[in-house]
């Protein structure tokens with residue numbers, strides 16, 4: 001029986017993780033659940049999965065949950081609570097499905113506690129990849145990617161040594177506005193931006209996909225997870241999201257992973273690793289699809305992706321600031337305070353003002369993150 005803690009259980013990845021767990025109750029048990037403000041859903045999940053501990057974003061939310069839950073379920077809150085949920089239960093695997101860099105400290109705590117990490121929260125690696133990976137190496141901790149592209153690459157690599165790999169190819173759907181010109185992006189609405197062509201996901205990542213920031217975050221995530229130089233990470237537009245990513249080997253053999261766009265597949269892979277189990281989803285029928293299309297990435301059209309590569313190459317706090325400024329800009333766009341193209345403007349302006357630190361410790365990372373949030377909030 002694998003014991004699992006799910007951080008971000010009420011979100012898109014969190015609910016799909018619980019769905020996978022529910023379909024294999026003889027293999028998985030839930031030890032901890034953590035969410036932000038959705039008390040109703042968290043309580044429902046806790047009643048169904050009977051974890052030892054649940055965590056909510058605030059004291060008030062935790063008090064409300066405690067009133068509704070049986071006394072033997074411990075209810076905690078805030079960042080300390082998240083750390084407890086990540087590290088202080090008997091979980092073997094911690095699924096990090098929080099959105100944003102809020103996941104950093106709890107991920108580090110889970111690594112320190114010797115947990116295997118099922119990593120959905122890409123912002124963690126973008127914010128402090130060098131710290132997370134060094135900590136994981138020192139503690140001999142396995143990080144299993146859940147992000148679909150990285151799960152694909154992990155499966156394609158299948159443990160191949162670095163000298164056999166030419167490059168990683170990340171596929172990108174192009175997002176909600178892939179068929180619009182830059183000119184046509186001026187007046188797009190939040191509602192339109194939230195219509196991803198292939199995936200049903202949380203609001204923040206759906207906007208990131210439309211700006212191509214998501215692919216930028218994923219390039220940086222791939223750099224850290226697979227120890228791959230940026231010059232050997234390529235992004236290819238693939239509108240159908242059927243090929244989730246691929247690896248080109250030195251003999252020019254190209255190995256890809258395919259499947260319908262359903263996150264329960266990479267989630268199920270991380271949960272079942274090193275084996276595989278049936279996933280509650282439908283099989284891929286290529287004949288029904290007929291064709292798969294590919295386009296060259298256009299870095300003029302998707303300037304945020306070029307910016308992400310530049311920050312990744314610069315390293316240090318540049319990627320921390322890129323991520324934090326983006327979190328604020330996206331939240332402001334969703335709140336109707338900024339236009340869609342302002343996200344890019346905010347990112348460019350904050351990064352221009354930032355004085356990067358090359359090998360920041362955790363305190364410096366958190367300082368840079370706070371500085372960028374403040375800067376992005378005022379633009």
Ligand SMILES: NC(=O)C1=CN([C@@H]2O[C@H](COP(=O)(O)OP(=O)(O)OC[C@H]3O[C@@H](n4cnc5c(N)ncnc54)[C@H](OP(=O)(O)O)[C@@H]3O)[C@@H](O)[C@H]2O)C=CC1
Nearest residue numbers: 008010011012013035036037038098099120121122201202
């Ligand atoms: N959705 C997808 O298909 C994919 C997502 N990812 C990545 O996975 C991560 C999660 O994405 P997604 O599931 O879409 O996001 P959602 O917005 O759907 O869910 C986010 C989760 O985080 C919780 N949360 C937010 N703020 C806090 C907080 N302060 N304290 C505790 N919990 C908090 C939310 O709780 P509540 O709702 O209760 O407030 C919710 O459970 C992101 O990093 C994303 O980039 C990667 C690949 C695919």
Ligand SMILES: CC(=O)[C@@H](O)[C@H](O)COP(=O)(O)O
Nearest residue numbers: 147148172173174175209214
């Ligand atoms: C499902 C998943 O992993 C997302 O990150 C997805 O890849 C978003 O799609 P695009 O960023 O390619 O539009």
Ligand SMILES: [Mn+2]
Nearest residue numbers: 147148149218
């Ligand atoms: Mn992805």
